[in-house]
Amino acid sequence: MNRIKLVLTLILCLCVLPMKAQSDEAVLKTIYTQALTNGHSYEWLNYLSNQIGSRLSGSLGASKAVTYTKETFEQLGLDKVWLQPVMVPRWVRxxxxxxxxxxxxxxxxxxxxxxxxxxxxxxxxxxxxxxxxxxxxxxxxxxxxxxxxxxxxxxxxxxxxxxxxxxxxxxxxxxxxxxxxxxxxxxxxxxxxxxxxxxxxxxxxxxxxxxxxxxxxxxxxxxxxxxxxxxxxxxxxxxxxxxxxxxxxxxCKQLKEVQSYNVIGEIKGSKYPNKYIIVGAHLDSWDLGDGAHDNGAGVVQAMEVLHLLKKLDIKPKHSIRVVLFMNQENGLRGASTYAEAVKQNDENHMFAIESDTGGFSPRGFNFDCNDQAYNQMLSWQGLFEPYLVHSFEKNESEADVKPLKSEHNVVAGLFTDNQRYFDYHHASNDTFETVNKRELELGAATMAALVYLVDKYGIKGTKN
Known part of the structure; x- marks a missing residue:
């Protein structure tokens, strides 16, 4: 009986082994497993698409999406959740x-x-x-x-x-x-x-x-x-x-500008609370469909990054901040407002990644950075190959995180198997039914895995 108890105790200890004591391969496997078996991204996208619908800047749908995502952040038990006011154009069809x-x-x-x-x-x-x-x-x-x-x-x-x-x-x-x-x-x-x-x-x-x-x-x-x-x-x-x-x-007509918001949720860093890793997506969409691929998928994947970190009890050294930008589609007001606040507050944004190529299978990343940082990213490529995520390209970043680029940081974009993306892009068939649950979850796990590595090792060749 004592031997049985000992074996069970050892198994339990291995299951709860702190992330810092596990290999990177083991941590990434845990992240992917959690996203695929206990993730919330598909559930959140269902609500965002089918209960709220289209989210054109200044619309009722956009306002409802702000409320929903803020409340969801709060339910995750983050260290800080807030709304950043943004004045946006209001065009109606x-x-x-x-x-x-x-x-x-x-x-x-x-x-x-x-x-x-x-x-x-x-x-x-x-x-x-x-x-x-x-x-x-x-x-x-x-x-x-x-x-x-x-x-x-x-x-x-x-x-x-x-x-x-x-x-x-x-x-x-x-x-x-x-x-x-x-x-x-x-x-x-x-x-x-x-x-x-x-x-x-x-x-x-x-x-x-x-x-x-x-x-x-x-x-x-x-x-x-x-x-x-x-x-x-x-x-x-x-x-x-x-x-x-x-x-x-x-x-159609252009009405007066209205106030909307960027929705921001943050886990405070345990060692470098004033150094930020940003995960972004745009909350607004066009009005013809429900914006499931563009960019509901990116929104829920970004939210899932925080959920995975909390669920797996990964305590980041740097502050991890998810920013759901408003007004990417017809003005980029959310991105410019956020970037201006970063400049005014002199915040150190060491890394930023955005998902905006649909909820398709992840295939890799685009990195906008110096050669030293890019070579560091390439050194992690092998960790992602078991998940068929092996395209690591040096290229421009997505629109919302691009204003954050400096010579001292890295901005990146999740690259998906996007051959079918423009079948739905900005059209009435961009709906929840066209998003594959497993592909969506793989994308969320891929971003969380990269965020984990950046947080653990920092970025070479940059001020971080």
Whole structure:
């Protein structure tokens, strides 16, 4: 009987062995196991997506999300939870947009569009005009005012398929969505239609932000995205007869700015409480779906990092702070407000990581840092290989943590298997049902594992 008691005691001691006495391999395995068997990320995402829904800055959904995530932080028993006020733009879509192509015979074909975020409305009766199709700003400039004036400019550039990384393909086209209205207005266009930025051929238009770059109100023209299927239809019809006309109507408007918040939760460091490791994600989303991938997944993964540390009784040496940024999608006000406060308070942010490429399987990280710090990150690559997380690239960071970059720190982004990301990006099918529970949990564990290593070893070649 005494031998049995001794064996049981030894097993119990091994199970509760302090994290600092275990190997890094063992700690990472524990983190992944905990995330996959006792994590909360999928449960939180379910509520955020299905009970709250879309969270466009300034909306009721965004306000509810602030309250929910703050209360969830408080339930985790963190050392500090607070709201950081942020003034955000409030753009509203209004009634559902409507559009059709009209042939020379007068026959009309309805097509799927959505207003781009920040666009002005059309006149009350809509806009109808002939169409000029271009694939670049250079083509628009070559046409000139003589051809463009009084017409609708149709930017029809598919995402270039030769890019293996979909983000690179997106970056090759996103300027057409963001700057297209400003440039087309210079030549007298009455509106623009932009091909949705997705590889997928379907009937769903994908929204996104655009800007007028200070253009006077009376010179601003309406801007909308058209689905990829309908972009192909419009292009084909123009090739057959370039005298066809396009009609669209949208009632969106820009209202006065309102106050919102960044939501922040923190575990205080036991040895270096004034040195911070930041885990970030943006709480806002576009209004067409429920923002499950963009960026509900990142939000709950960031929250899960704190939950895992608490659940496993890992007491970090540095302060671990999760920041849920408001207004990434149409202004980056949350990121700029937070970065300004960091500067004013002279806070030492030694490391920051963000998740914003969807709730897909993690594949690695992007690091923005000096060579010495990057080589240190590479030295941990083998620890992640059992989890198929082996892409460690030196690249720019995600938008919300980018303002925190200095020569003395490291900013990083979780890199996922994002080949399907733009199937859902900014569209109405970005919903909870499209997120795989296991993939989401693996992403949360991956970020927690990296945070653990950074906290344990610090960052070489930086002031930390």
């Amino acid at each position: 209004g009634t559902k947009e409507y559009a059709f192509i009209e042939g020379v015979s007068g026959k009309t074909t309805t097509v799927n569009i959505c207003a781009l975020g920040g666009s002005v409305a059309t006149p009350a009766l809509g806009v109808k005009a002939q169409v000029v199709e271009v694939k670049s700003m250079e083509e628009l400039q070559a046409l000139g005012k003589e051809i463009v004036h009084g017409k609708i400019v149709f930017f029809n550039k598919p995402l270039p398929a030769e890019h293996i990384n979909p983000i690179e393909a997106y970056n090759a086209c996103v300027h057409l969505r963001e700057q297209g209205a400003t440039e087309a207005a210079k030549y007298g266009a009455v509106g623009i239609i932009v091909r949705s930025l997705t590889f997928r051929m379907h009937d769903l238009p994908h929204t996104g932000s655009m800007t007028y770059n200070g253009l006077p109100d009376n010179e601003r023209i309406p801007a909308a995205a058209i689905s990829t299927n309908d972009a192909e239809l419009l292009s084909t019809m123009l090739k057959l007869n370039n005298n066809i006309q396009f009609y669209f109507k949208q009632s």
